[in-house]
Amino acid sequence: MFVYLIRRLLLMIPTFFGITLVTFIFINLAPGSPIEQKLQAIRFGSAAGGGGSSGANQRGDTAVNQEVIEALKKQYGFDKPIHERYIIWLKNLSRLDFGESFTYQEPVIDVIKSKLPVSISFGIASLFLTYLVCIPLGVRKAMTAGKGFDRISSIILNFTYAIPPLILGIFLIVVFAGKLNLFPIGGFQSDDYESMSTGAQIWDRVHHFILPLICYMIGGFTELSILMRNSMLDVIKSDFIRTARAKGLAERVVVFKHALRNALIPIATGLGGFLGAFLAGSLIIEQMFNLDGLGLLGYQSVLSRDYNVIMGITFISSVLLMVGRILSDVIYVLIDPRIDFK
Amino acid sequence: MKMKGLLALALSSALTVPALAAKPNDKAPIGGNFVYNLGGEPPTVHPITATDQYARYVQNYVCDTLATHDYETYEWTPRLAEKWEISKDNKVFTFHLRKNAVFHDGKPVTAEDVKFSFDAIFEPKYEAAHLRPYYEGLAKVEVIDPLTVKITAKDLYFQNFESAATMTIIPKHVYSDVAKSKKMNRELICAGPYTLNKFDRGQLIQLKKFDKWYGNNDPAFKGMYNFENITMRFYKDDNVVLERAKKGELDYIDLRIESFMKKTDGAPWGKTIIKHKVANDAPKSFGFIGWNFRKDIFKDKDTRIALAHLLNREEMNKKFRYGMSDLANGAVYLKSEYNPGNKAIEFNPKKAQELLAKAGWTDSDKNGVLEKTINGKKTEFRFTLIYPNKDVEKYYTLYREDLKKAGIEMDLKYLEWNSFLKLVDEGNFDAVTMAWGGGSVDPDPKQIWHSSGAVPGGSNFIAYKNPEVDKLIDEARVEPNKPKRVKLLKEVYKKIADDAPYAFLFNDKYDFYANSSKVGMPAETFKFDIGKDYWWMKQP
Numbered sequence: 053m054f055v056y057l058i059r060r061l062l063l064m065i066p067t068f069f070g071i072t073l074v075t076f077i078f079i080n081l082a083p084g085s086p087i088e089q090k091l092q093a094i095r096f097g098s099a100a101g102g103g104g105s106s107g108a109n110q111r112g113d114t115a116v117n118q119e120v121i122e123a124l125k126k127q128y129g130f131d132k133p134i135h136e137r138y139i140i141w142l143k144n145l146s147r148l149d150f151g152e153s154f155t156y157q158e159p160v161i162d163v164i165k166s167k168l169p170v171s172i173s174f175g176i177a178s179l180f181l182t183y184l185v186c187i188p189l190g191v192r193k194a195m196t197a198g199k200g201f202d203r204i205s206s207i208i209l210n211f212t213y214a215i216p217p218l219i220l221g222i223f224l225i226v227v228f229a230g231k232l233n234l235f236p237i238g239g240f241q242s243d244d245y246e247s248m249s250t251g252a253q254i255w256d257r258v259h260h261f262i263l264p265l266i267c268y269m270i271g272g273f274t275e276l277s278i279l280m281r282n283s284m285l286d287v288i289k290s291d292f293i294r295t296a297r298a299k300g301l302a303e304r305v306v307v308f309k310h311a312l313r314n315a316l317i318p319i320a321t322g323l324g325g326f327l328g329a330f331l332a333g334s335l336i337i338e339q340m341f342n343l344d345g346l347g348l349l350g351y352q353s354v355l356s357r358d359y360n361v362i363m364g365i366t367f368i369s370s371v372l373l374m375v376g377r378i379l380s381d382v383i384y385v386l387i388d389p390r391i392d393f394k
Numbered sequence: 395m396k397m398k399g400l401l402a403l404a405l406s407s408a409l410t411v412p413a414l415a416a417k418p419n420d421k422a423p424i425g426g427n428f429v430y431n432l433g434g435e436p437p438t439v440h441p442i443t444a445t446d447q448y449a450r451y452v453q454n455y456v457c458d459t460l461a462t463h464d465y466e467t468y469e470w471t472p473r474l475a476e477k478w479e480i481s482k483d484n485k486v487f488t489f490h491l492r493k494n495a496v497f498h499d500g501k502p503v504t505a506e507d508v509k510f511s512f513d514a515i516f517e518p519k520y521e522a523a524h525l526r527p528y529y530e531g532l533a534k535v536e537v538i539d540p541l542t543v544k545i546t547a548k549d550l551y552f553q554n555f556e557s558a559a560t561m562t563i564i565p566k567h568v569y570s571d572v573a574k575s576k577k578m579n580r581e582l583i584c585a586g587p588y589t590l591n592k593f594d595r596g597q598l599i600q601l602k603k604f605d606k607w608y609g610n611n612d613p614a615f616k617g618m619y620n621f622e623n624i625t626m627r628f629y630k631d632d633n634v635v636l637e638r639a640k641k642g643e644l645d646y647i648d649l650r651i652e653s654f655m656k657k658t659d660g661a662p663w664g665k666t667i668i669k670h671k672v673a674n675d676a677p678k679s680f681g682f683i684g685w686n687f688r689k690d691i692f693k694d695k696d697t698r699i700a701l702a703h704l705l706n707r708e709e710m711n712k713k714f715r716y717g718m719s720d721l722a723n724g725a726v727y728l729k730s731e732y733n734p735g736n737k738a739i740e741f742n743p744k745k746a747q748e749l750l751a752k753a754g755w756t757d758s759d760k761n762g763v764l765e766k767t768i769n770g771k772k773t774e775f776r777f778t779l780i781y782p783n784k785d786v787e788k789y790y791t792l793y794r795e796d797l798k799k800a801g802i803e804m805d806l807k808y809l810e811w812n813s814f815l816k817l818v819d820e821g822n823f824d825a826v827t828m829a830w831g832g833g834s835v836d837p838d839p840k841q842i843w844h845s846s847g848a849v850p851g852g853s854n855f856i857a858y859k860n861p862e863v864d865k866l867i868d869e870a871r872v873e874p875n876k877p878k879r880v881k882l883l884k885e886v887y888k889k890i891a892d893d894a895p896y897a898f899l900f901n902d903k904y905d906f907y908a909n910s911s912k913v914g915m916p917a918e919t920f921k922f923d924i925g926k927d928y929w930w931m932k933q934p
Binding site: 082083084088090091092093120123124126127153155156157158166167170222225226229230233237238239240241243339340341342343344357 | 435437438440443445446518521523524526527576577579595596597598627628629630631633634637638640641643811812813815816851
């Protein structure tokens with residue numbers, strides 16, 4: 053196992069180079085570099101950028117002169133060829149310096165850090181709630197397979213899986229936050245959050261988070277519940293469960309002591325992904341509920357060609373993903389001693 | 395739909411006639427917190443490096459300029475400068491600063507600060523290359539004495555004074571330390587009527603009335619900046635904005651025409667939140683289809699006019715715009731004094747057919763598509779229209795059908811903004827649709843219509859070249875006398891409209907917005923602006 057882990061860790065290095073190099077090349081090949089974004093602001097006024105509506109600039113000159121273009125290139129380091137820029141990026145990365153965001157004009161790491169509270173809240177809450185709901189639900193569905201509970205819950209799960217988060221979001225906002233006034237319409241916390249007591253602060257955050265979290269998770273229950281149900285059904289049909297029942301063990305003991313541990317193996321594969329929870333985010337939900345998270349940041353960075361932020365997010369998320377995969381393997385071994393990666 | 399429209403009109407408190415001269419309310423109470431939606435969060439509010447419009451909205455309250463345009467008359471009115479002189483040759487502007495103008499940290503505003511504000515833009519360390527084109531007409535700024543500054547222009551361009559007068563004045567003692575200033579993305583120290591109190595990322599920006607602002611005790615600013623606090627929010631989603639406004643969480647929102655007509659009926663609309671449809675003279679944007687003059691099929695004027703005659707704007711206006719737009723008659727806002735008053739080209743397929751025949755387009759092979767021999771080659775009338783915004787698809791689906799009936803095949807191609815712009819810059823397209831913003835009350839057509847703009851990265855991407863237009867634009871740009879300039883530019887816009895280089899679309903007739911009933915206002919709109927700066931809280 054130890055040798056296997058070392059091998060996997062070493063394999064991360066070429067994988068990391070592959071991911072970052074491909075990303076770097078792609079974003080550089082896409083039309084509209086940060087310089088062009090600035091030039092658009094000069095040509096069309098700052099309203100340009102997708103709407104296709106723009107205002108003529110003040111000076112009314114015919115085109116931005118070469119001197120300005122050169123100055124911008126120098127400003128962003130674009131006076132160097134692409135391979136050189138990639139090497140510079142790697143060198144900086146070795147010092148854990150992700151560079152500066154072109155949009156925010158702050159270190160990328162600070163920009164990403166400022167979005168983490170929303171993302172971590174989303175990630176941890178949804179991970180925790182998903183497992184908390186799906187495992188018991190899957191087990192119950194397996195135990196009542198083909199009967200009323202299983203069927204009705206399947207219908208509900210399929211229905212929730214099919215709801216587009218955007219439509220659900222609008223519905224929740226209009227009905228529960230607007231008409232019934234039970235929840236805030238959006239945001240992460242109230243304006244007077246700082247002056248609240250700790251208990252009130254926790255409640256305030258929870259209160260703000262209920263609607264977006266419903267939106268965020270609604271489709272996520274289905275997959276895991278069905279997976280749990282089917283995994284449980286497979287295990288229940290196996291010989292050792294029949295033996296356990298034949299020994300006269302109580303059904304509860306059979307299910308929770310013998311069957312569940314084995315049925316959890318496929319579910320455990322997802323556990324390694326908990327690291328990804330720190331970078332969770334959803335563009336649609338963040339935009340609708342006015343949450344300042346990583347989903348929106350990633351999207352806006354791509355739109356505004358904020359290369360350093362894109363690369364920063366790519367690097368962090370790929371490292372977390374790779375480490376998460378290795379963790380999944382370790383969890384596998386812990387749950388099921390029969391698995392050996394030698 | 396008609397009934398609904400009428401109903402909505404009856405419910406709105408709209409003034410659909412241009413307002414009489416609006417005046418501030420001298421007795422407006424001071425106080426209260428005015429909450430309004432910026433529509434997006436500025437990544438930075440740094441006065442030199444910020445590039446987006448949201449930062450500009452913040453700077454309008456927090457920063458100040460030497461002079462500004464009056465909302466009602468558009469005349470220059472004093473701000474940080476109490477008076478100014480313009481030299482006889484129109485190249486030197488001497489501004490005399492107020493004695494009592496101070497920055498938010500209490501330090502006085504001096505001529506040194508004005509000089510620094512200009513020099514910083516051209517100092518590479520500030521990385522403000524994007525601002526340079528706006529000030530390129532100015533050669534230098536000289537300090538005469540602590541309260542007198544001389545700004546010299548390079549040439550006679552008529553907007554040089556505008557560049558000088560509207561430059562944001564920033565404190566040298568704060569921003570001259572480049573490294574320190576670059577960290578000030580969420581701080582803003584200026585000399586405007588409001589101070590930036592708080593900038594919570596993702597949450598809000600809060601401004602507080604600056605108690606030492608020079609205008610507080612000046613009768614000229616009576617009835618202006620009446621709110622004690624201004625809170626700016628960053629909501630993007632339309633539905634969310636409407637819900638928040640209904641809940642009383644926003645005191646001002648911009649409305650889209652669809653929202654105005656469809657989503658603003660019934661309580662609380664008309665009670666706690668009031669919607670407005672106002673007409674004013676602020677220049678309005680116009681959409682267009684631009685024909686690429688590099689392509690042979692668009693080189694003939696009759697063909698271009700025929701294409702405009704096939705654009706059923708009357709129907710589009712009725713179907714998609716609730717009849718609330720004017721048909722643009724050219725490249726300048728319909729109500730502008732620079733507008734030559736050309737008749738807008740109406741939908742007229744018959745006339746289009748005549749013009750196409752006159753231009754030599756025929757369907758001799760009876761395949762339903764017109765053709766013409768151009769440069770010895772038989773060319774069918776087919777082209778592709780590229781666009782960066784899916785909202786316009788419905789307009790062009792309609793247009794495509796009318797073109798088809800006339801024997802012209804148009805393909806529609808949607809492109810992501812940056813890819814779209816790449817093709818536009820390369821001149822690698824047949825026809826393009828976009829919109830130009832309203833621009834300045836005193837427009838300068840050079841950027842879009844002068845032949846020198848027909849270069850990669852230029853705004854004359856359709857490569858329209860008319861030597862007469864060039865000559866008149868060049869004359870007008872250095873004509874300091876406004877009536878003479880109006881005359882010259884009217885001629886320019888007339889020639890452009892006659893050449894039909896674009897098929898012009900619409901000018902909006904109205905601005906739509908809503909405010910909470912807590913807010914008082916002297917008028918629904920001023921002549922050149924809604925005039926939020928003159929609003930107040932009824933119960934501060």
